[in-house]
Amino acid sequence: xxxxxxxxxxxxxxxxxxxxxxxxxxxxxxxxxxxxxxxxxxxxxxxxxxxxxxxxxxxxxxxxxxxxxxxxxxxxxxxxxxxxxxxxxxxxxxxxxxxxxxxxxxxxxxxxxxxxxxxxxxxxxxxxxxxxxxxxxxxxxxxxxxxxxxxxxxxxxxxxxxxxxxxxxxxxxxxxxxxxxxxxxxxxxxxxxxxxxxxxxxxxxxxxxxxxxxxxxxxxxxxxxxxxxxxxxxxxxxxxxxxxxxxxxxxxxxxxxxxxxxxxxxxxxxxxxxxxxxxxxxxxxxxxxxxxxxxxxxxxxxxxxxxxxxxxxx
Numbered sequence: 283x284x285x286x287x288x289x290x291x292x293x294x295x296x297x298x299x300x301x302x303x304x305x306x307x308x309x310x311x312x313x314x315x316x317x318x319x320x321x322x323x324x325x326x327x328x329x330x331x332x333x334x335x336x337x338x339x340x341x342x343x344x345x346x347x348x349x350x351x352x353x354x355x356x357x358x359x360x361x362x363x364x365x366x367x368x369x370x371x372x373x374x375x376x377x378x379x380x381x382x383x384x385x386x387x388x389x390x391x392x393x394x395x396x397x398x399x400x401x402x403x404x405x406x407x408x409x410x411x412x413x414x415x416x417x418x419x420x421x422x423x424x425x426x427x428x429x430x431x432x433x434x435x436x437x438x439x440x441x442x443x444x445x446x447x448x449x450x451x452x453x454x455x456x457x458x459x460x461x462x463x464x465x466x467x468x469x470x471x472x473x474x475x476x477x478x479x480x481x482x483x484x485x486x487x488x489x490x491x492x493x494x495x496x497x498x499x500x501x502x503x504x505x506x507x508x509x510x511x512x513x514x515x516x517x518x519x520x521x522x523x524x525x526x527x528x529x530x531x532x533x534x535x536x537x538x539x540x541x542x543x544x545x546x547x548x549x550x551x552x553x554x555x556x557x558x559x560x561x562x563x564x565x566x567x568x569x570x571x572x573x574x575x576x577x578x579x580x581x582x583x584x585x586x587x588x589x590x591x592x593x594x595x596x
Contacts, residue, residue, distance in 0.1 A: 291334040291453070291593065292445040296438055298458025298494065298576060299419045299534075301349055302342025303362060309338040311366055315577055318366075319586035320593075323374050330593040335450065337441040339460075341434040345419045348430070365565055365577045372564060374583040382530065382562040387570030390531050417534065420459055420496070424505045431466075438467045446485040453489040453592050455585075457576040458534060461495035466507040468518035473508055483520075489592045490524045493579035497526075498538035517547045524556045525588050529563035532573040559584050 295312050302308055313336065320331050372381070382388070423431045445452045456464040468490075471482045496502045503509065508516045524547075526540040540558045547553040565571070565578030572578065579585060 290448065290450045291330065292441075292448070292450040293334050293336045293589075294339065294438070294441050294445070294452065294454045295336065296339040296454070296456045296460035296464060297342070298456075298460045299345070299417050300458075301346055302340075305338070305340040305342065307362070308340065308342065311362065311577065312338060312580060315366060315369075315580035316589065318370055319581055319583070320590060322370075323583055323586040324590035327590045327593050331589070334593070335445070337445075339434075339438045339441065341437055341463075344430055344433060345422075348422055349419060361568060365567055365572075365575060366581070368566055369564060369577055369581040372581075374586070377562050377564055377582055379530075379562055381564060382571070382573075385564065385566060385571035387566075388531075390533075390571050390573055417459070417496075420462070420502075423459060423462065431463075434463050435467050435470065438463055439471060442467065442471065442487070443482055446482055451488045451592075452486070453491070453589070454487055455491045455493070455580075455589075456495070457493045457579060458495065458574065461492040461497055462502060462506070464490065464492075465497060465518065468520055469507040472518045472520040473511070473515060486520050486522045488522050489588070490521050491585065491588055492524070492526045492540070493576065493585075494529060494532050494535050494574050495526060495540065496534050496536065498540045498543040499536050503543065514546065514550050514552060517544065517552055519552045521547070521553050523554050526556070526558040527561050527579055527582065527584055528558060529561050529573045529579065531571075532563065534574050 293316075295309075297308060297312070316331065317328075320328050422428060423434070425431070442452065442454070454464055468487060471477055471485075473483075477483045497506075508518070524540075524544075528535045528540070541548075541556045544553075544556055548556055561579075561582050561584055563573040563575060563578035563582070565573070565575035567575055
């Protein structure tokens with residue numbers, strides 16, 4: 283479907299950390315969530331979504347291997363399906379603090395764990411270390427001695443380059459570890475000498491939506507591609523607009539403001555805008571509230587509003 287200025291729309295989705303179900307199941311869940319929110323909040327945009335080219339970047343087969351070895355992945359497909367089904371019962375105006383605080387298991391365990399260290403953790407700058415301790419796959423991604431990071435970056439870069447070759451408008455939606463992978467892929471395409479004389483160095487990601495992202499945490503920033511570069515070369519130059527959704531009590535994304543941390547990208551003109559919005563993630567997983575859950579982010583009205591605006595060419 284032709285978008286703004288006759289260009290076609292491509293949406294690239296990349297999931298986050300943790301054990302994952304088979305690709306077809308996870309891809310279907312993400313696409314079902316997007317279809318539902320546009321139908322719920324912006325039904326006139328549904329034809330645009332249905333005609334957009336959608337790529338789903340899956341790396342669960344890699345992460346499942348080092349997280350669980352050769353053992354079967356202990357996932358309950360019925361539970362995952364019920365997460366989305368429960369979320370679809372909420373109207374767009376019901377994603378509120380009041381509804382969040384009555385969810386079973388509130389406050390979530392991850393939040394109690396991080397708050398339990400209190401000011402001691404803050405004085406020792408341990409906040410970001412908690413992310414590393416809690417997320418083995420993020421640590422694995424940062425380990426230069428394994429090929430996991432390189433593999434997953436190229437799995438994302440492939441559909442981005444294909445969309446750039448077609449001249450498409452590109453929206454990337456990323457969750458959790460997927461946001462780190464996306465940032466690194468963007469930096470490589472726009473800053474790496476390998477791509478300096480190609481269209482990839484100058485083409486743009488029109489809109490980037492990050493959800494449950496640890497990117498603003500100090501430890502994450504120290505590990506990003508370009509972290510050792512000088513000045514503005516530290517940052518990717520190909521992200522036009524960036525919206526970060528951060529759920530209350532999501533300990534992976536913490537409390538740091540993405541817009542402030544990456545403000546030089548906007549001040550220098552590398553990006554047009556970087557915004558952050560706090561939301562209430564109403565997902566319930568295994569009987570407890572799960573504020574880092576991707577379905578709770580995807581189903582939120584802020585996601586539907588952002589997607590609708592992009593589909594319409596804004």
